Amino acid sequence: QDYNCYGYSCVRSLSASQNINHADTYTLFAQSIYAGC
Numbered sequence: 001q002d003y004n005c006y007g008y009s010c011v012r013s014l015s016a017s018q019n020i021n022h023a024d025t026y027t028l029f030a031q032s033i034y035a036g037c
Contacts, residue, residue, distance in 0.1 A: 001021040003014060011025050019025040 001018070003010075003018060003022060005011075005014065005022070006024055008028060011019060011022065011028055014022060014025075
C-alpha cells in the first residue's frame with residue numbers, strides 16, 4: 001500500500017497497521033539492518 005507517503009517522516013506518521021503494508025517501511029528497515037543499527 002502506498003498511502004501517498006514517502007520517506008522516514010512519513011513512515012513515522014503512519015499507524016502500525018498501515019506500516020505493515022507500506023513499502024518504504026520495509027526499505028527503511030532493511031537499510032537499518034544492513035547499516036547495523
